[in-house]
Amino acid sequence: MARLTKAHLRYLEHHGIDVDETFDASGLKRAEYRPRMKAEGKFVAYGVTKCHNGHSLRNRYGTCIECFPASIAFARRSEMSGYLYLAKSADLGLIKVGFSGDDPDNRIYIANLEGYGGAWDWQICLTVWADHAGAKEIAVHQSLADFRAERAWIRNGAGIVSREMFDCELAAGIDALMSQLTAREVQLIEYR
Known part of the structure; x- marks a missing residue:
């Protein structure tokens, strides 16, 4: 001991x-x-x-x-509760699966200001409040790993490689997300 x-x-x-x-x-x-x-x-x-x-x-x-x-x-x-979200960039034809502790709209606003992954047109398609949202985000990323679309971009003068973008249909992202949610959380999904 x-x-x-x-x-x-x-x-x-x-x-x-x-x-x-x-x-x-x-x-x-x-x-x-x-x-x-x-x-x-x-x-x-x-x-x-x-x-x-x-x-x-x-x-x-x-x-x-x-x-x-x-x-x-x-x-x-x-371990944190928060919002899981799916966003789409029409310019890139990719989806982004993310997590925000308090405000997914602000997260996407910043992503667009910074040109996350080389796109400035991210739009939220779905949000849901979930327990252990950070862990669920990671699980969704893992389930979509075959579709991962890493892109290099510049943030505050430094090169970064994004790991939250996927080259798949939005429906596949929704399915992957829903498979991680509880029945109660599924009822809280807000589509946009």
Whole structure:
């Protein structure tokens, strides 16, 4: 049995992670602690093999959260409720599957200002409020992986490759999204 050190506790507090969200993974491999953490709603494993920098706090995917603090926000995102949306660019002939914690219309407004994926004509076709929306977005992306249409574009002077665009019919995107929703969430879908 491992213990959280004072340094661990300070790090967790600094990043807004409650001690109740931690999991003692002593003696377990990632393949063993990951499903248990998910089932128990745990976020950070301790008592794990130290990373190459000597840290011993990892997320449920095995990433060192001290070396890669951005992984905290990414992992938190998957647990968040929010809006899932499907948008379409007529110019590119592609759909975009996205997530917004509060305002999908603003998200698309910004996508159009920035020319997301090389398009300035994104229009929302569907929105739905869902629990664990970030995780559902990832699941939809995975189910549409054969249609992924990565496009390089420039954002704030830096090159970016989009990963949320798909070269498929809108109906295929809707089907993929609906397969991730609960019956209650399906009733909340708003088509535009």
